Amino acid sequence: xxxxxxxxxxxxxxxxxxxxxxxxxxxxxxxxxxxxxxxxxxxxxxxxxxxxxxxxxxxxxxxxxxxxxxxxxxxxxxxxxxxxxxxxxxxxxxxxxxxxxxxxxxxxxxx
Amino acid sequence: xxxxxxxxxxxxxxxxxxxxxxxxxxxxxxxxxxxxxxxxxxxxxxxxxxxxxxxxxxxxxxxxxxxxxxxxxxxxxxxxxxxxxxxxxxxxxxxxxxxxxxxxxxxxxxxxxxxxxxxxxxxxxxxxxxxxxxxxxxxxxxxxxxxxxxxxxxxxxxxxxxxxxxxxxxxxxxxxxxxxxxxxxxxx
Numbered sequence: 406x407x408x409x410x411x412x413x414x415x416x417x418x419x420x421x422x423x424x425x426x427x428x429x430x431x432x433x434x435x436x437x438x439x440x441x442x443x444x445x446x447x448x449x450x451x452x453x454x455x456x457x458x459x460x461x462x463x464x465x466x467x468x469x470x471x472x473x474x475x476x477x478x479x480x481x482x483x484x485x486x487x488x489x490x491x492x493x494x495x496x497x498x499x500x501x502x503x504x505x506x507x508x509x510x511x512x513x514x515x516x
Numbered sequence: 517x518x519x520x521x522x523x524x525x526x527x528x529x530x531x532x533x534x535x536x537x538x539x540x541x542x543x544x545x546x547x548x549x550x551x552x553x554x555x556x557x558x559x560x561x562x563x564x565x566x567x568x569x570x571x572x573x574x575x576x577x578x579x580x581x582x583x584x585x586x587x588x589x590x591x592x593x594x595x596x597x598x599x600x601x602x603x604x605x606x607x608x609x610x611x612x613x614x615x616x617x618x619x620x621x622x623x624x625x626x627x628x629x630x631x632x633x634x635x636x637x638x639x640x641x642x643x644x645x646x647x648x649x650x651x652x653x654x655x656x657x658x659x660x661x662x663x664x665x666x667x668x669x670x671x672x673x674x675x676x677x678x679x680x681x682x683x684x685x686x687x688x689x690x691x692x693x694x695x696x697x698x699x700x701x702x703x704x
Binding site for chain 1: 573575576577578579580581582583584585586587591592601622634636678685686687688689690691692693694695696697698699
């Protein structure tokens with residue numbers, strides 16, 4: 406057998422084998438079925454500890470007394486007191502002036 | 517063989533070929549008056565039908581249905597507009613069967629006493645009812661031909677609930693597999 410024939414005898418099977426290996430297999434049709442995967446995963450808040458906390462409220466029910474040191478209640482009372490006191494002082498001052506004026510007038514009339 | 521014999525053989529061959537190639541005369545029937553009677557035309561019906569074996573369907577189903585679990589065990593997933601079955605065939609098709617298979621350690625069940633047990637519905641069909649080997653009949657759902665307004669069907673995935681979770685689900689875990697069976701034609 407000549408060298409050319411020998412090489413050809415080797416090349417043909419190699420080409421065939423390479424063709425079979427290199428060509429992608431046909432994508433087998435699914436027929437009439439399809440598949441879906443279902444997954445499960447923790448959502449937001451999963452595993453967080455839920456703690457119940459007592460919330461202080463400033464809203465008083467009828468009959469409840471305000472606790473000492475509760476500024477929410479005492480502040481308006483203090484302001485009202487201050488306003489009343491201021492008003493009272495002012496009135497006293499005015500009355501005092503009027504009395505002084507009357508006394509002076511009375512003395513002037515008495516002379 | 518002499519030349520004469522050769523010529524004779526060729527002539528016979530040509531004659532044979534001519535005989536075979538000659539069109540057959542359409543002999544028409546004639547009445548006593550010589551008028552041609554009988555049919556001179558024939559008809560052939562052409563029918564169109566989908567492949568009964570259903571192997572020529574082309575469609576897509578959702579690759580994955582991801583459930584997210586809230587603290588109370590309620591499972592929520594994407595809206596139906598994101599979970600669709602799409603027909604890519606030139607004729608209408610419908611979902612004929614659906615089958616659900618759980619993936620260990622999860623269980624598809626309607627009871628609330630099973631660890632890692634969960635259930636949900638697909639267009640109203642309970643997953644826990646579709647665990648049989650052949651699945652169950654699906655809600656009548658017809659998908660129009662490819663490109664039509666009805667070619668896409670959003671799947672309503674609802675009522676997801678899981679109980680007694682012992683599995684670590686901080687990352688997505690494969691819990692079940694849904695197998696959709698479709699057939700040609702409209703849903704009955």
